[in-house]
Every structure is written in structure tokens, then in C-alpha cells.
Amino acid sequence: MSAIPVLVDALERETDDRKAQEIVRALSVPWAKPVAIPALIRFFRRASAPTNLGARWATGSALEIIWDDAYFDELVELATDVRYGRGREMIVLGFAKSKHPEANQVLLGLLADRDVNGHAVSALRKRKVRLPASVLGGLVHDDRTWVRKEAQKVLE
Numbered sequence: 001m002s003a004i005p006v007l008v009d010a011l012e013r014e015t016d017d018r019k020a021q022e023i024v025r026a027l028s029v030p031w032a033k034p035v036a037i038p039a040l041i042r043f044f045r046r047a048s049a050p051t052n053l054g055a056r057w058a059t060g061s062a063l064e065i066i067w068d069d070a071y072f073d074e075l076v077e078l079a080t081d082v083r084y085g086r087g088r089e090m091i092v093l094g095f096a097k098s099k100h101p102e103a104n105q106v107l108l109g110l111l112a113d114r115d116v117n118g119h120a121v122s123a124l125r126k127r128k129v130r131l132p133a134s135v136l137g138g139l140v141h142d143d144r145t146w147v148r149k150e151a152q153k154v155l156e
Contacts, residue, residue, distance in 0.1 A: 004032045008039040017047055017055035024055075028062040037066060041074050044084070044091075056087025064094035072100045079106065085115050092119040096126035104129055111137065118147035125154045 007026050014020040020043060027036040040059050047055035063075065078084065079091045092110055095103045104127065110120040121139060124131065131154050133140060139151040 004035050007032075008035055011039050011043055020047070021055055021058045024058050024062050028065045030066060033066045033068055037063065037068055037071050040066075041071065041078065044078055044087070047087075053085065053087050056084055057090060060087055060090035060094075064090040064097075067094045067097040069098055069100050072098065072102075076102075076106050079110065079116070082113065082115065088116050089119045092116045093123050095120075096123035103127070108135070111135070111139065118142075118144060118150060121147065121150040121154055125150055130154065 004027070007023055011020055011023045011027070014023060024040065024043065027040060040062050044056055044059040044063070047059065060078075063078075067075075075091055075094065079088050079095070081088070092107070095107050104124070107120045107124050107127075107129075111117050113120070117139060121136070133155060136151050136154065139147055140155065142148050142151065
């Protein structure tokens, strides 16, 4: 546990996204949650280049693993900011763990966002939300097989 503050400090100072990803993975443990989440959110925002999928995706995955509704608003902000592209996928999936009353609305709002709509459907399915085909739009006919399958599961 005493390593967590050291890792957070290292993440704050690291300028190489590949090295930072290793730190992010080390922070992807439940006991890091109270200290790690704010640092992970800050790193997600500053990871170099808006299209740096690797660093952002790894950070989103860490945030999904140690999800905490205390940071719901910040996580919504990251999940809905299209500048982060597919790096948001795992944050969107994290909403499946949320107990926040607005989580379903956030996910429904992301169904039109091709970068993350498959993960939004998957999170809705995990939340046991049933939707009519009209809400899912063309996702039941999406060109991505896994997205079609997730959409079908939500309809069943």
C-alpha cells in the first residue's frame, strides 16, 4: 500500500506514455482506488496527442477496474468528450458498475457515438437494461459483429 503514493507521484511526473502505461497498470488494483483515481483522470486528460489510444485506453481500463461513483461527473466528462476517441471505451464500460441514477442516461446518449457505442451497449446489457430496437438504431445491423451480438443480447 505504501507504494501507491510513490506510483501516483511517478505517474504525475512521467512524460513517456509507454512508461506511464506500466505505472497505470500497477495502479489498477482496488486498494489504490482512493489515491489513484484522481491521478488516473488527470493522466487520461494529459496523455500526449488526442489520438494516443494506448495510453488512454490503458488508463480507461484502470478506471473501469477501480470504478468509483464518487468521481461520476468527471468520468462522464471523459466518456462523452469525443476528442478522446476510442480511448474512452473502457470508461464507458465502467458505467456498468455505476449505481448512479444517471448512468443509464449517459450510456443511452453514447449509442450514437461510433467510437464507444459498442461498449455503451455492453454496459447497458450488464446493467440488465432492456431496450426496444428503435432505441438501438442500426446497432443490430452494425458492421462490427461483436456490436451486433451485444445489441441482440440487449433486445432479448
